[in-house]
Amino acid sequence: MKTIILRTASTYLLPLLLMFSIFILLRGHYSPGGGFVGGLIASIAFVLHAFARGLDNTKELLKIHPGFLMPIGLALAFLAGVTPVLFFDLPFMTGIWYPGQLPVIGSLGSALFFDLGVYLVVVGVTLTIIFTITESA
Amino acid sequence: MTQQLVLYPLLLQMFLSIVLMFCWRKISWQRVISIVGSIINVGVSIWLFSYIWENGTQIVLAGNWKPPFGIIFVADTLSATLVLLTAISGLAVSSFSSASVVAARLKFGYFPIFHFLLLGLNGAFLTGDIFNLYVWFEIIIISSFVLITLGGEKAQLEGSVKYFTLNILASMIFLTAIAVLYGLTGSLNMADLALKVAAIENRGLVSITAILFLVAFGIKAAVFPLYFWLPDSYHTPPSAVAAIFGGLLTKVGVYALIRVFTLIFVGDQFIENIILIMAVLTLISGGLGALVKNNLRKVFSYLIICHIGYMIAGLGLFTEVAIAGTIFYLIHDIIVKTNLFMVSGLIFRMRGTNSIRNLGGLYADYPKLSLLIAIPLFSLVGIPPLSGFWPKISLIIAGFQAERWWVVGAIIFASLITLIVIAKVWASVVWKEKKELPVRLNFRYFDKLITIRKAQMIAPMIFLSLVSLYIGFGAEHIQQVSSRVAGELMDNQQYIEAVLGK
Amino acid sequence: MLLAILLGFAFSIFLVFTGKFFKGRISILAAGIPLALFVYFAQFIGRISDGEVITQFHSWIPAFGVNLGFTLDGLSLLFSLMITGIGFLVFVYTSAYLKGHKYLDRFYGYLSMFMAAMLGLVLSDNLISLFVFWELTSISSFFLIGFNNTSRESRKSALIALAITGIGGLSLLVGSIFLGSITGTYSIAEMLTMNPEIASNPYYILIVALIFGAAFTKSAQFPFHFWLPGAMKAPTPVSTYLHSATMVKAGIYLLMRLTPVLGDHEFWNTTLIIVGAITMVYSAIHTLFRTDLKGVLAYSTISALGILVFLIGQGTVDALTAAAVFIIVHALYKATLFLITGIIDHQTGTRDTTVLRGLRKVLFPVAIAGFLAALSSAGIPPTIGFIGKELTYESTFHFGNMAILLTGLIVITKILLLYAGFVAGIKPFTGALPERFENTKMPSFLMWLPPVILAVGCLVFGIFPGLIEGSLVKPMVSSMGLDGKDIHLKLFHGFNVILLLSVITIALGTVLYFTLKPTKKLEAWIAKFEKFSPQTIVTNSWAFFFKFSNGWTNLFQNGYLRNYVATIMVFTIALTGYSLFTTANYAVDFNSFSPITFYEAATSLVMLVAIGYTVFTRSRLAAVASMGIIGYAICILFVIYSAPDLAMTQFSIDTLTVILFVLVLYKLPKYLKLSDYKMRIRDGVLSLAFGTIITLLILEVLAEPVNKEVSDYYAANAYILAHGKNVVNVILVDFRGADTMLEISVLAIAAIGVFALLKLRLKKSDQR
Amino acid sequence: MEVILAILIGVLYAAGIYMILRRSLVKLILGIIILGNGANLLIFLLGRVVKGSPPIIPADSDVFQSVYADPVPQALILTAIVISFGLQSFAIILVKRAYKVVKTDDLDEMNAIDKDS
Known part of the structure; x- marks a missing residue:
């Protein structure tokens, strides 16, 4: 597997795929996509990198254990959900929207942060599972 | 402040789980956070309960979308009561876990998952949306899978395969039922469903959907002939896990049955009869199983099944008196069963085994703890005026009024078997002479624990015993709650109006 | 009177905590209680003999109609005096009989609990509270018979006594509740005037039979008498007090008390x-x-x-x-x-x-x-x-x-x-x-x-x-x-x-x-007739019952997962099938369905083949691969039926699942055994039946009218209120965002579970 | 076409149950996955299917101009798929662990716990 081509390719593939995954995440509100699929694409990027460069390299690149992304993602999504409760006295999960439009993303609102949380959790979960299996296989 | 009150228990548990995940491997922190959080949770739940008691059913619209469009959380008296009971059991088990669950398990996410489980339970009690209920159920089962396999011992794995398969099967049937319901009504909000289902002309389809729900929740509630996963798995995980399972997991199934069959599928004679027959067979089967088993936790597992029969019988009789009996029993059972499994854990720590044949001598070695153990044991039997006794009055009255003699007979039969089983347990575990067992190397016997750990194990038992004594001696208050719940349930218009605001 | 009753309970609780400190001296303290109570009750003799009836009422659980109503009349006075009088003598006697016994404090605890319960029993006017005390006497009797708890015989006798009196107790409970249901009260005093109505009630015989069940078991009437000789395993003071002078007379008391009612x-x-x-x-x-x-x-x-x-x-x-x-x-x-x-x-x-x-x-x-x-x-x-x-x-x-x-x-x-x-x-x-x-x-x-x-x-x-x-x-x-x-x-x-x-x-x-x-010889010869005694009959039927329980339990709980699943499926199929075939109206309107295109037909065919292959192949890897194909086929269906988000998700999930499977599987051996022919036929019939029911159900539902109120609302407001155009995603993160929050929690929990399953190894000493 | 889909779903359910009834742990998991697929399709079909018009509001408009597929079942299925994925990956690892500890894939042999009663 660890052919030179793949190694070289993965160097470029990783950032490319990550970019793509974020694009998918951001456009989710308007076209097919969203945090979940975006997260999966990002994980695939890392998995490919791991295949090419070895698991240890990927881990080093990530700096933190991928499992750590799960509480971060959950916390982000949770915050997006409770912000209206804490600061606006609105019910849980009420969408809070920044007035005005941004490119690509469209309206900026709490839903986006929520989706970002989903994205992080999915990356964390997928990588944790696959890395753990590979390690103990 | 109180506008979102319904959600506070959920938000708190979610918050706790996330914080605990951040404290990965820092188990001393986790212990403290879990216990403190659980105490706060009890406070919040009491607040919620008293608010509901004063002001009636409350709703929160998640995302601020008006019903039936968004997900809605509804706290009527039943939900608030169950949330409170979950908080109480949760606090007890949290403290018990921090002493009895070995550090290796704590390091692998025991506490975060435990709080996710509590989150799932609270959510299931509070949600007013059928698909959301499914999702809560999934939270519950995935947490319970993780907890039941945590440690990966042989018995655990074998038990969990059965647990896993049958619970997944239940989820699939549940999902199928939701699909049919959505296909028929286009709605997921339970109050809205109640209206729309009532308007469906093809009653046969409604009946089939109801049966699918009955099977799905029946598996969760461990009703005959759907209970098989329970006796094969409940004795395998650590006793703290078994405590929360024994106290609460099957009760979610019972809750769901109660909710669905008092709100959405009402007045189907065929189904009511089926429920009654299932209840009677559950009472009998569970009792017979408890009688022949020789492992303390297996005996308790079968008793769980047996006593689910009481609650289901009340639902099947479907009168206000009967439902009040069901609710009272539910309240009693959650507290006592949680306590019982902690007792089994304590005994395990004392002797290194749960086999009744090899146990004995507790009375000589631990006289005071034996008396403490006696409280849940005899509450379970329903020695009056302890807690298990009172709901039987309602159930028997209801059986008499409906002239269902066989139901009354089964209730009596189950009570008798419970009495005999518990007396047998008492005689051989507490009274019998101590049997010399081979000492297990490095096993953390109760006597070897440091004082704080001992206290963490004993205090929750005292706490729950006091609660069950209160349920017994203060039966008046509990009965008021149960009657009010029964009144609310029997008149589903009340719920519908609270949700849809008509 | 309430205080009089509670005194005994209070004392026994008091002993639990302080028993050790008093050691030898509790006897005097203990014996003082029945004496004081005896004097207390004796002072009523004058008033009672003048025909007065002293009553007292404390509300307890009005929601159940259960109250602590006490009546002191001739009947209860006599019993109270007996209970406290003989109680006093027995307490005194015990102080010498069990002098220096390690568990003297416990003994007094049980004894005074019993005394209190017995007093409560004879003084109660309310049938349910009478029952409460009735059961407490049974339980204290259980503890007293089993007082020598290391003796096997004692334990056995205690159990038998409890079982027999337990049956009686439940019988009393049901009888009382039925009686209460037809009279509308649990107060015996209020029932006194209703004798004719009760006697003419259709349930009269049932109620009386239940009350008899209680009285006969407690008072050891044939054929329930055999627990009493066994109960003699208890220390003699107990035999004297409970099993001759007082508790066994509770049944007699009940019959006397209810004579004017029934x-x-x-x-x-x-x-x-x-x-x-x-x-x-x-x-x-x-x-x-x-x-x-x-x-x-x-x-x-x-x-x-x-x-x-x-x-x-x-x-x-x-x-x-x-x-x-x-x-x-x-x-x-x-x-x-x-x-x-x-x-x-x-x-x-x-x-x-x-x-x-x-x-x-x-x-x-x-x-x-x-x-x-x-x-x-x-x-x-x-x-x-x-x-x-x-x-x-x-x-x-x-x-x-x-x-x-x-x-x-x-x-x-x-x-x-x-x-x-x-x-x-x-x-x-x-x-x-x-x-x-x-x-x-x-x-x-x-x-x-x-x-x-x-x-x-x-x-x-x-x-x-x-x-x-x-x-x-x-x-x-x-x-x-x-x-x-x-x-x-x-x-x-x-x-x-x-x-x-x-x-x-x-x-x-x-x-x-x-x-x-x-002589011993004669006794032994007589013992042969024990074969025909009620005790033997009960023991044998119990043994049979136990065997039956074992058989029943093992029949259902046989440890084979597939049998469990089969039972559940049989149950489901029977009920849904019954409903379907008795109530449904089989109105399928084929015209309302869309026509079949080539892609659809091809996809369906591929899926069918893949399903068949997954089920019947003997290679694991092939099974996993064809399962993947099922997933991709579904993916295509999602594309055809306008669900791009679903297709994307299904595709990636399906791929991931297959990868996971392969990662795990290549370590496992080939399929080992296959179940026998008969079993496969049984399972085949079961699963086809269920599949058929599902198909019929779908067709039935499709024939019903559609209600799109909810999805129309979403469609109408997705952009205007929720600022999104991909309605599915808007539902996921906004309309039904709570679901998604939980969904990612499920994922996180599963990941922790996977991590723990693979990494956590318990030390031997930590295992069960 | 709905009829064919209905039959397909029936077959999926039947195949799933049949696989769950086998003695092999791997088949059991495959059965659960197939059953899950069946349930997802069921939700999809019962929400009534529409061809070629995804529930995405056209870029130049605030609301739908023409007929569109019901987005609710799609969202439900998405949630269900993801949840099933969590459960399945856990189940697959469970198989692995169970095989390592119990040393067999045969469910009938996983009964040691029931013998000690």
Whole structure:
């Protein structure tokens, strides 16, 4: 597997795929996509990198254990959900929207942060599972 | 402040789980956070309960979308009561876990998952949306899978395969039922469903959907002939896990049955009869199983099944008196069963085994703890005026009024078997002479624990015993709650109006 | 009165925490309680005999109609005095009997709990609270019988006693609730006026039968009597107190208490007479060949209880008066006999009647007590036993056309009981003192004084029956709803048939005593008949029942997952199938369906093939791969039916699942065995049936009208209110965002689970 | 086409149940996955299917102009798929662990716990 081509390719593939995954995440509100699929694409990027460069390299690149992304993602999504409760006295999960439009993303609102949380959790979960299996296989 | 009150228990548990995940491997922190959080949770739940008691059913619209469009959380008296009971059991088990669950398990996410489980339970009690209920159920089962396999011992794995398969099967049937319901009504909000289902002309389809729900929740509630996963798995995980399972997991199934069959599928004679027959067979089967088993936790597992029969019988009789009996029993059972499994854990720590044949001598070695153990044991039997006794009055009255003699007979039969089983347990575990067992190397016997750990194990038992004594001696208050719940349930218009605001 | 009852409970709880500090001194403290209560109740004698009924009411659980209502009338007063009076003596006796016992504090704890429960039982006016106390007496009896908890026999007897009285208790509960349901109250006082309505109620027989179930088990009536001899495993004070003087009379009390409510009905009277008669004769015969003193006393107690039931069954003023007097008689002499048995056992170490002789020389005061008690038990004047017997004969002798039969039965019983009384009270003390007993010491006066006091009571009340006539007997008869004006207790009624019967009884009994010599051999020979006794029948049926339970449990809980699944599926298919075929209307409108295109047909075909391959292939990898193909086919369907988000998700998830499977699978061996042909047919039929039901269900649902209210709302507001155009995503993060929050939680939990499953290894010592 | 889909779903359910009834742990998991697929399709079909018009509001408009597929079942299925994925991955690892500890894939042999009663 660890052919030179793949190694070289993965160097470029990783950032490319990550970019793509974020694009998918951001456009989710308007076209097919969203945090979940975006997260999966990002994980695939890392998995490919791991295949090419070895698991240890990927881990080093990530700096933190991928499992750590799960509480971060959950916390982000949770915050997006409770912000209206804490600061606006609105019910849980009420969408809070920044007035005005941004490119690509469209309206900026709490839903986006929520989706970002989903994205992080999915990356964390997928990588944790696959890395753990590979390690103990 | 109180506008979102319904959600506070959920938000708190979610918050706790996330914080605990951040404290990965820092188990001393986790212990403290879990216990403190659980105490706060009890406070919040009491607040919620008293608010509901004063002001009636409350709703929160998640995302601020008006019903039936968004997900809605509804706290009527039943939900608030169950949330409170979950908080109480949760606090007890949290403290018990921090002493009895070995550090290796704590390091692998025991506490975060435990709080996710509590989150799932609270959510299931509070949600007013059928698909959301499914999702809560999934939270519950995935947490319970993780907890039941945590440690990966042989018995655990074998038990969990059965647990896993049958619970997944239940989820699939549940999902199928939701699909049919959505296909028929286009709605997921339970109050809205109640209206729309009532308007469906093809009653046969409604009946089939109801049966699918009955099977799905029946598996969760461990009703005959759907209970098989329970006796094969409940004795395998650590006793703290078994405590929360024994106290609460099957009760979610019972809750769901109660909710669905008092709100959405009402007045189907065929189904009511089926429920009654299932209840009677559950009472009998569970009792017979408890009688022949020789492992303390297996005996308790079968008793769980047996006593689910009481609650289901009340639902099947479907009168206000009967439902009040069901609710009272539910309240009693959650507290006592949680306590019982902690007792089994304590005994395990004392002797290194749960086999009744090899146990004995507790009375000589631990006289005071034996008396403490006696409280849940005899509450379970329903020695009056302890807690298990009172709901039987309602159930028997209801059986008499409906002239269902066989139901009354089964209730009596189950009570008798419970009495005999518990007396047998008492005689051989507490009274019998101590049997010399081979000492297990490095096993953390109760006597070897440091004082704080001992206290963490004993205090929750005292706490729950006091609660069950209160349920017994203060039966008046509990009965008021149960009657009010029964009144609310029997008149589903009340719920519908609270949700849809008509 | 509430305080009086609670005192006992409070004391036993108090002992739990402080028992250790008091060690030797608790006895005095403990005995003070029944004494104080005795005095308390005794002061009501005057008011009660004037016909007053003292009531007290405390609200407890009005929601159930359960309250602590207490009534002190003739009946409850007599019982209260017995409970506290004999209680006091037993408490005192215990202090010497169990002196220095390690668990003396526990013993007193149970005993005072029992006393409190028993008081509650006899004072309660509310049937449910009566039941509460009733059960508490059973439980305290359980603890007391099992007091020697390391003895296997004790434990077994305690269990049997609890099981039998447990059945009775539940029977009482159901009976009370039914009674409460038809009268609308649980208060006995309120039921008193409703006798005719109750008797004419269609459930009358059922209710009475249930109440009988309670009374017969508690008062050890045939065929439930066998727990009582077993209960004699308890220390002697317990046998004296619970199993002869008080608790076993709870059933009698219940029958007496409910006589005005349920009595005066053919079913009531006949059943009680028959059961009472069988019990009294059957167990009187049983006393004949016993060699264990306690065994003799146990069976004679059962017999005496039979007599009481028999008398209550007659229901006449005469009979109830006789019953009232006999309760007092029996309490006095039987308690005495038990206590002296305890002394003999304690001092000599044996209770074997074949060896005990001549003890008067070493235990003189005890011998006096025994002698008096035996006389009273035999009904020899001038003891009160004589009066009791005369009244009994009087009532049977005037009982209509059954008089001869009933009188005959009671005379036989009395003859046998005379024998029993003599064996227990006289035999151990007469004759020459064997060598082995020469060194027997007198026990502490705390032990011998109580039986002497009781024995003197037998004599005093016999000589001066006026002491109890107006104060206890008359009020008691009135509280059973009868007029007790004409009751006059006296020793000598003149020469009449009754007196003749008495003479015959005494003569024959004495002859029996001198001729019958029970030996171990004889006892062993008699024991052969145990095969036919109710105890054996019950034991055998229990064994059978246990076997059945085992079979039933293992039949369902057989450990095979596939059987569990099959059972569940059979259940589901049966119910849904039944509903489907009885109620559905099979209206499928094919025109409403969309036409089939090529892509759809091809995808479906691929999927079918893949499904078939997954199911039947013998290679795991192939199965996984074709499962992946099923997933991709579904993916294509999602694309065709306008669900791009779903298609994307399904595609990635499906791929990931296959990868995971492969990662795991390549370590596993090939499929091992395959189930046999029959099993596959069974499973095939089951699954096809379920599949068919699902298909039919779908077609049925599709024929129903559609309601799109909710999705229309989403579509209309997705952009305007929720700022998104991909409605599915808007639903996921906004309309139903809570679901998604949970969904990612599920993922996180699963990941932790996977991590723990693969990484966590427990040390041996941490395992179960 | 709905009829064919209905039959397909029936077959999926039947195949799933049949696989769950086998003795092999791996087949059991495959059965659960197939059953899950069946349930997802069921939700999809019962929400009524529409061809070629995804529930995405056209870029130039605030609301739908023409007929569109019901988005609710799609969202539900998405949630269900993801949840099933969590459960399945856990189940697959469970198989692995169970195989390592119990040393067999045969469910009938996983009964040791029931023998000690």
